[in-house]
Structures are given as C-alpha cells and as structure tokens.
Amino acid sequence: MAKRETWATRVGFLVAAIGSAVGLGNLWQFPFKTAGNGGAAFVAFYLIAVLLIGFPAMLAEFVLGRRTHRNAVDAFTELGHRQWRVLGAFAVVTGFWILSYYNVVGGWVLRYIVGSAQGAYFDAPAEYFGAVSAGPEAILAQLVFLGIVVGIVALGIEDGIEKATKVMVPSIVLLMGALAVWAVTLAGSGEGYAYFLTPSLDAMVANAGTAIPFAVGQAFFTLSLGMAIMITYSSYIGEDDNLLVDGGVIVVVNTLIGILAGLVVFPILFANGIDPALEGGASALFVAVASGFGGLPLGEVIGVIFFGVVALAALSSAISLMEVTVAWANDNYDVSRPVLAVGIGVALFVLGLPSAWNVSYLTWFDNIAYSLLLPLSVLLMVLFVGWVLAGDAVAELREGTDGVETFGPIWLWGLRLVVPLLVLVTLGLGVYELFLAPEPTFFAPFSGS
Numbered sequence: 001m002a003k004r005e006t007w008a009t010r011v012g013f014l015v016a017a018i019g020s021a022v023g024l025g026n027l028w029q030f031p032f033k034t035a036g037n038g039g040a041a042f043v044a045f046y047l048i049a050v051l052l053i054g055f056p057a058m059l060a061e062f063v064l065g066r067r068t069h070r071n072a073v074d075a076f077t078e079l080g081h082r083q084w085r086v087l088g089a090f091a092v093v094t095g096f097w098i099l100s101y102y103n104v105v106g107g108w109v110l111r112y113i114v115g116s117a118q119g120a121y122f123d124a125p126a127e128y129f130g131a132v133s134a135g136p137e138a139i140l141a142q143l144v145f146l147g148i149v150v151g152i153v154a155l156g157i158e159d160g161i162e163k164a165t166k167v168m169v170p171s172i173v174l175l176m177g178a179l180a181v182w183a184v185t186l187a188g189s190g191e192g193y194a195y196f197l198t199p200s201l202d203a204m205v206a207n208a209g210t211a212i213p214f215a216v217g218q219a220f221f222t223l224s225l226g227m228a229i230m231i232t233y234s235s236y237i238g239e240d241d242n243l244l245v246d247g248g249v250i251v252v253v254n255t256l257i258g259i260l261a262g263l264v265v266f267p268i269l270f271a272n273g274i275d276p277a278l279e280g281g282a283s284a285l286f287v288a289v290a291s292g293f294g295g296l297p298l299g300e301v302i303g304v305i306f307f308g309v310v311a312l313a314a315l316s317s318a319i320s321l322m323e324v325t326v327a328w329a330n331d332n333y334d335v336s337r338p339v340l341a342v343g344i345g346v347a348l349f350v351l352g353l354p355s356a357w358n359v360s361y362l363t364w365f366d367n368i369a370y371s372l373l374l375p376l377s378v379l380l381m382v383l384f385v386g387w388v389l390a391g392d393a394v395a396e397l398r399e400g401t402d403g404v405e406t407f408g409p410i411w412l413w414g415l416r417l418v419v420p421l422l423v424l425v426t427l428g429l430g431v432y433e434l435f436l437a438p439e440p441t442f443f444a445p446f447s448g449s
C-alpha cells in the first residue's frame with residue numbers, strides 16, 4: 001500500500017481543523033442564540049459547556065486518530081478493539097448523512113453571492129429565498145458546491161485540503177474582521193451590540209430549557225465532533241504535536257469567529273430597523289440579514305463579501321466531512337483518490353436530492369442528525385476512550401505534551417463521567433423532542449425559524 005499522506009506542517013493541521021470547526025453553526029446559530037438567551041451571560045455559559053464537553057471530547061478524537069494513523073473505522077482494529085469498529089462506522093455514517101444536506105445549504109450560499117451582486121433579493125427577500133432554496137435551482141447550486149468540495153478533496157491532504165484551508169481560514173478572519181470594523185460605522189451599531197451582548201442572567205434563567213440543550217449541543221457541533229472529522233484529521237499528523245495547545249487554539253478561534261459574526265449581523269439589522277428577535281436558522285441569515293443589505297449604500301458589495309465569507313466557512317467544513325469517507329475508502333481500496341472522491345460525491349448528491357427538493361426533508365435530516373446521531377456518536381466515543389482505551393489514551397495525550405501529568409487523569413474522568421452525563425441529558429431531550437413531544441422544539445442548526 002502506498003505511504004499514507006501527512007500534513008506538511010503543524011499549521012496545516014491547525015488551519016484545516018479550524019476551517020472545519022468554523023462553519024454555518026458559528027455564523028447563523030451562535031449570534032442569534034446568544035442574543036436571545038442572555039448575551040454575554042450566555043457566552044460564559046457556552047464557554048463552560050465547551051470546556052467541560054467539547055474540549056475533552058475533541059482530545060479524545062485526536063488521540064484516536066494520531067495514535068493509529070488510520071481512518072475512523074480501522075483505527076479501532078489498529079488499537080486491538082476490532083469489535084468497536086461499528087462505533088467508527090457509525091460516526092462515518094453520521095458525517096455522511098450530515099454532509100448530504102450541508103451541500104444543499106452550501107449551494108444556497110453560493111447562489112446568494114450571485115444574488116447579492118445582482119441585488120436580486122433586495123426587494124422581496126423572503127420570496128427570493130423561497131424560490132432558490134428548493135427545487136431545480138437548489139439542485140444545480142448543490143451540484144456546484146459539491147463539485148468544489150470534491151475537487152479540493154481529490155487533490156489530497158497536502159496539495160488539496162492543506163493548501164485550500166491555508167487560504168480560506170485567514171480570509172474568513174480578515175474579511176469578517178473588516179466587516180465588523182465597517183459595521184461600527186452603521187447607525188444601528190450601538191443598539192446592535194447591546195442587543196447581542198448585554199448580559200442578562202434573567203433571560204438565561206427564563207430560557208434555560210432551550211438555552212442549556214443548545215449550549216451543550218453546540219459545544220460538540222461547533223467543534224465538528226461526533227462525525228469522525230477530528231479522528232480523520234489528526235490521523236494525518238506527522239510529528240507529535242502538543243494536542244492540548246492545538247485544541248486550545250481551535251476552541252478560541254472558533255469562539256471568536258462566532259462573536260465576530262454577531263458584531264456584523266446585529267448592526268446591520270438595527271441599522272435597517274429589522275426585528276432581530278429570531279432564533280437563528282436559515283431565515284435569519286438568508287432573509288433578515290440579507291434584506292438589510294438592500295437598505296445600505298453599496299449593499300451589493302457588502303452582500304458579496306458577507307456571503308463570500310459564509311461560503312468559505314461552509315466549504316472548509318464540508319471538505320473536512322468529505323475527507324472522512326474518502327479516508328476510509330482510500331485506506332481500504334486500491335483505487336485512486338480522485339476516483340474515490342468523485343464516486344462518493346455522486347452518492348452524496350443522490351442522498352442530498354430530497355433536501356434540495358424540499359426544505360422540509362432537509363429539516364428532517366437535520367433533526368435526526370442533531371438530536372439523535374451526533375449525541376449518540378459523541379457519547380459512545382468518549383465512553384470508549386475513557387473506559388476501554390483508558391491508560392493508553394492518557395499515554396498518547398502525553399506524547400508531545402509537557403505538564404499533562406495532572407491533567408491526564410482529570411481528562412480521563414471527565415470522559416468517563418462528566419461528558420457522558422451531560423451528553424446523555426441532551427440525547428434524552430433530543431429523543432423526547434423527536435418522538436414524544438406534542439409540540440417539538442428543535443435545536444438543530446437548520447431548523448430554526
């Protein structure tokens with residue numbers, strides 16, 4: 001078998017992982033959920049969830065990938081726990097399922113870049129969104145988005161994903177930063193910031209029923225956990241990086257981008273007198289924020305830049321998800337990477353057709369993924385690393401890491417007890433909403449109002 005690829009540089013791994021983490025979840029969920037659930041108080045709460053759940057679970061995936069240098073399924077064989085391969089396969093299938101409709105949403109974003117340049121949605125944003133988000137137009141856009149993703153993944157780790165994300169991630173940061181600076185000049189900026197971040201413990205407590213499950217769910221969705229992405233990406237690490245530092249950088253940048261997004265969208269909404277009392281989701285971005293561009297000088301340019309950033313964020317996440325399946329196929333079959341990427345792309349396209357045809361299928365796919373597949377996958381993964389791999393996991397974490405002596409056991413007990421308990425609660429709530437609730441409330445990223 002040919003030599004397995006690695007990242008050319010440590011920074012290559014880092015930007016690829018940041019590109020995966022920074023996605024639609026940061027841009028259209030995080031700002032609105034923050035504003036609606038207590039502003040800065042919610043941010044603090046969310047950070048606690050990330051530290052207690054997301055960060056330890058991410059380290060668990062890193063350890064699995066870097067120790068084995070295998071795809072997420074065969075990693076378990078490599079570790080001598082062949083029967084746990086089903087767990088890896090479950091995570092791979094979860095990712096495949098999610099990518100099928102993520103491509104559809106990616107297509108909308110591309111379409112909105114064009115629509116912004118033409119000012120096509122300025123007069124009737126809701127109607128425009130309705131027309132392009134489903135049916136033949138959405139299928140075509142899905143195909144274009146998927147084509148770009150397949151093209152990058154086909155080029156491989158170093159020449160494809162690493163090179164692409166090294167351009168994409170800095171562009172996201174710079175452009176979003178530039179938009180945030182520009183937003184300061186808008187008439188609504190002060191009001192927008194206040195709406196976004198004014199801390200309110202009362203609001204948080206009043207909305208605890210939805211705010212807590214959201215924060216917990218977002219803690220692993222936003223870090224791309226439970227879909228075998230971080231296992232796959234860390235399996236290409238060449239030398240032994242300090243995983244704690246890498247994980248820390250990813251968490252910090254990922255959170256900052258979410259905050260930056262809020263500093264852009266709320267001034268735009270307030271400058272145009274648009275009611276921001278939305279819970280996030282597709283219409284928050286594609287209707288509310290989009291309609292704001294119509295009322296601004298140079299709205300076309302701003303719209304192109306804004307949706308350009310969203311497209312980069314969506315692409316760098318979709319690439320990471322595509323690589324999960326391609327890595328598995330590439331490790332197992334003697335077929336060239338480009339052929340595998342195209343084949344898997346075709347399968348994804350077909351699975352995404354219902355979602356592109358009708359948004360209610362997309363919502364259904366998303367709810368199943370977010371409420372059931374993802375939490376289950378994260379739960380099993382941390383239990384495996386905490387209880388089965390145990391000491392070996394700590395030993396792996398120590399490679400390339402100084403001063404992890406005390407952290408190792410704390411991390412392990414976190415994986416054994418704290419993370420499973422919290423994820424179990426989310427899973428229970430999700431299952432209740434999916435199958436039992438008379439009027440379900442969903443937290444899935446694409447099902448907001």
Ligand code: PHE
Pocket residue numbers: 020021022023024025026098102221222223224317318320321
């Ligand atoms: N971390 C991504 C986000 O916040 C989630 C994601 C990654 C979704 C990869 C799909 C594919 O949007």
